[in-house]
Amino acid sequence: MPPAKKRARSYDSAKIRAAVLAQFGNVRAAVGRLTPEQLALPSGLGEWRVRELAAHLCMAVESVNLSIEQEGRTRDRDRRGAPVTLATWPFATAAHAGAISGSVTAYAASAAPDELFARTAARIEALLPGADDDRVVAMRLGAMRLGDYLVTRTVELIVHTDDLNRAAGLAVPFDRQALAACTRVLADALAVKAPGSATEVRVPPYAVVQCVAGPRHTRGTPPNVVETDPLTWIRLATGRTDWRTEIDAARVGASGERADLGGLLPLMG
Structure with a gap:
């Protein structure tokens, strides 16, 4: 189904x-x-x-x-x-x-x-x-x-x-x-670009979306999780910074084999 x-x-x-x-x-x-x-x-x-x-x-x-x-x-x-x-x-x-x-x-x-x-x-x-x-x-x-x-x-x-x-x-x-709406629009854009439920992207306190094709998670802690703050997420989504820079600076946490979003970003320039 x-x-x-x-x-x-x-x-x-x-x-x-x-x-x-x-x-x-x-x-x-x-x-x-x-x-x-x-x-x-x-x-x-x-x-x-x-x-x-x-x-x-x-x-x-x-x-x-x-x-x-x-x-x-x-x-x-x-x-x-x-x-x-x-x-x-x-x-x-x-x-x-x-x-x-x-x-x-x-x-x-x-x-x-x-x-x-x-x-x-x-x-x-x-x-x-x-x-x-x-x-x-x-x-x-x-x-x-x-x-x-x-x-x-x-x-x-x-x-x-x-x-x-x-x-x-x-x-x-x-x-x-305004910050909340901006964060949510760009998070939803990621879910459109990479549809699926294998990865959960969390941008507290404003947005949580599931994306990326793969095994669907139904309960407990998701196996693939990305978490960051709103401004870091916005900068990533608009190309103001890049994935590796933010991972190395520990402003993005990513766990799981499908948690690397580097190839999907930026979403808009």
């Missing part, structure tokens, strides 16, 4: 909306204090400086505004592109990296960072409360439910807040709900 299909994880809309706004607020406050020297520092992401990284963080939320506005004008489904779900979104981003990079560079040059964040904050406060989670919005990657798209914003905000902290020597806090 084939294994039962795993049900997609659900997210509380009110908590996700609050998490996106909270993490955006955390970043906005920090970016507003950056000096010209800090803005000119390398971001660690290709040719971007911290200025472009800050602009990308702002665009993660500004894209919500643009999507809500565009939905009101775009009724033809063919113009929205192929459907994208939370399960497929992490794997769809790489193909658009070049176009995104070009857009970020232009956006960063259009105004000072604090002005970009102020504009986006005013727009999201006006547009988001009246927007239905079930409306389908057009994105660069395709068509997606607004509710799901907002979940993806937690990934963008958390991943790049971590980038900003490391690049500019900051300590921008991570909203707990």
Whole structure:
């Protein structure tokens, strides 16, 4: 008998909306204090400086505004592109990296960072409360439910807040709900990429998933277990670090013959 299909994880809309706004607020406050020297520092992401990284963080939320506005004008489904779900979104981003990079560079040059964040904050406060989670919005990657798209914003905000902290020597806090959602999206992506139940991946306190083909575990301690903390998991899943580095640093614990995830990571770049 084939294994039962795993049900997609659900997210509380009110908590996700609050998490996106909270993490955006955390970043906005920090970016507003950056000096010209800090803005000119390398971001660690290709040719971007911290200025472009800050602009990308702002665009993660500004894209919500643009999507809500565009939905009101775009009724033809063919113009929205192929459907994208939370399960497929992490794997769809790489193909658009070049176009995104070009857009970020232009956006960063259009105004000072604090002005970009102020504009986006005013727009999201006006547009988001009246927007239905079930409306389908057009994105660069395709068509997606607004509710799901907002979940993806937690990934963008958390991943790049971590980038900003490391690049500019900051300590921008991570909203707990945003960090939890980001961790879960990337854990679920691993289960999609490597379906199965042979290995249990634990990222306390936010996520536990089973993945990797092999003998199914039913009771007791699983024979193959991977455990790490949320930020290490996020860095692994997005290619900010690699499996062997984190194993050697004891930030990842792995036991069992099917507990080596090195060949499955990163999940998105």
